[in-house]
Amino acid sequence: MPNHEPPPVVIAEGVGHVTRYFLRQVGSVFWLIANTFEETFERIQHGRLPFSAASFFRHTERVGVDSVPLVGLVSFFLGLTMALLTGYQLQRFGTERLIPGLVAIAFTRELGPLLTGIMIAARIGAAFTAELGTMQVSEEVEAIEAMGIGPLRFLVAPRMLALVFLMPCLSTVSNMAAILASSLVCKAYFSIAFPYFFDLVKDSLLIRDIITGILKSVLFGLLIAAIACYRGLTVKGGAAGVGASTTSSVVTAITAVIGFDTLYNVVYTTFYPT
Amino acid sequence: MVELRDLHMRFDEKKVLDGVSLKVEPRERLVIMGQSGGGKSTILRLILGTLRPDSGSIFFKQFEITRLSRRKLQRVRRHIGMVFQYSALLSSRNVRDNVALPLEELTDKSRSEIDKIVDEKLELVGMGDSKELLPEELSGGMRKRVALARALVLDPELLLLDEPSAGLDPVIASVIDELIISLSEKSKVTSITATHEMDSAFRIATRMAMLYQGTIIEEAKPEEFKHSKNPVVAQFVSGSTEGPILEGSLDAITKK
Secondary structure (H helix, E strand, O other): OOOOOOOHHHHHHHHHHHHHHHHHHHHHHHHHHHHHHHHHHHHHHOOOOOOOHHHHHHHHHHHOHHHHHHHHHHHHHHHHHHHHHHHHHHHHOOOHHHHHHHHHHHHHHHHHHHHHHHHHHHHHHHHHHHHHHHHHHOOHHHHHHHOOOOHHHHHHHHHHHHHHHHHHHHHHHHHHHHHHHHHHHHHHHHOOOHHHHHHHHHHHOOHHHHHHHHHHHHHHHHHHHHHHHHHHHOOOOHHHHHHHHHHHHHHHHHHHHHHHHHHHHHHHHHHOOO | OEEEEEEEEEEOOEEEEEEEEEEEOOOOEEEEEEOOOOOHHHHHHHHHOOOOOOEEEEEEOOEEHHHOOHHHHHHHHOOEEEEOOOOOOOOOOOHHHHHHHHHHHHOOOOHHHHHHHHHHHHHHOOOHHHOOOOHHHOOHHHHHHHHHHHHHOOOOOEEEEEOOOOOOOHHHHHHHHHHHHHHHHHOOOEEEEEEOOHHHHHHHOOEEEEEEOOEEEEEEOHHHHHOOOOHHHHHHHHOOOOOOOOHHHHHHHHHO
């Protein structure tokens, strides 16, 4: 019987190509972040605003205000589900009063930033890539560059800053929606009154959990903006290219958010095990 | 004003420029001619510094474009205006905001000063009454004129025009050409135009250069160019199918 398996050299070569591609992409995204900062601070050093306030607020409105219903609703439903599922298990041991703390810690430290990151990567990351990609294929980005305007400062910086500022806010919305939902479940199914529920939440939450969540969401915002803008600015191949880059941007950003979250948790628990 | 020295450029496996050297004197209107996809736009982008050559040098005044840092290049670009083939107007901004953009971003002028300059430039290109329109509401010729106004808004010393009259009707094409001529005569702007539109090229040019297979094969004044002995130039000017330009590809078409 003929052997159809590729020889080890071919496999090693394939792994090499993939690794090189991956490292090049990671390097390019970090290059984009570094150069955006450089262009922006250079402008500030000259005593000028890096971008117009109108441009910044247009993006914050889209990233933040317009995303509140989605983030709030999804987190609310997940908070409900989580409280219900854990509640029934904990009830068997008579420990249902642990639900408030469990939901509060899980969302504040982990699920809030993570869910918000995933939703924003899909909603806003896709929009940023499609928008910048269309500008790239219609030579608008090159025209901006040709005028002597830094495209990273002009196009990327306001988007990046909007995401970095608004991600912690959206993450807080997500936490609050989930805690509110679990308080409703606790009241309806496990007879935990609202004042007692919020006392339990306050007792179980540590400032460290809140800071961890906020820090994570800031980094997720930076990561999503950088990936989305990088994919948009490197679009090739017209309308089809914009479509392909948008898909790739969403997939990459979601994977990066989840991967980064895991890495963060590993590092965090190594240095702060309790 | 501009000097290109032995430029070489490849896109993947395709050699686009193979030793291009050119000199452009102040107030000259140089027209670079050549086949579509022959590297004319690439030359303009190299002068602007949005592309880097594989080898060779480009000088604009005392600056060596090929060696400038990103920051210095951005400063030099303020002295160069570029009109792109498809105009490249920012689709989310109306005509006035498109033209005002370089002034808003690169100067400390007040709103009223900016408005005054924008009005002046739009009047110059005959677009004074279309300030509130979005690019999608403009025709091809109108877009080109707005792009020209935007390129002129910082009073550049050098104007780069990529196919300024391509896709326009003959009347609008003539209007654009006349505008380019009057700019160089009144405002002392040097211009480099890449085109394959013969009528437009002969109207604008004070000097012409023919780019063929990655090199400049002839440089001459329009009159001399028209009567060139070079078979490639002669065929290009006459638009004939007989000659060296299509030799390979025409054989292939006939064999099919």
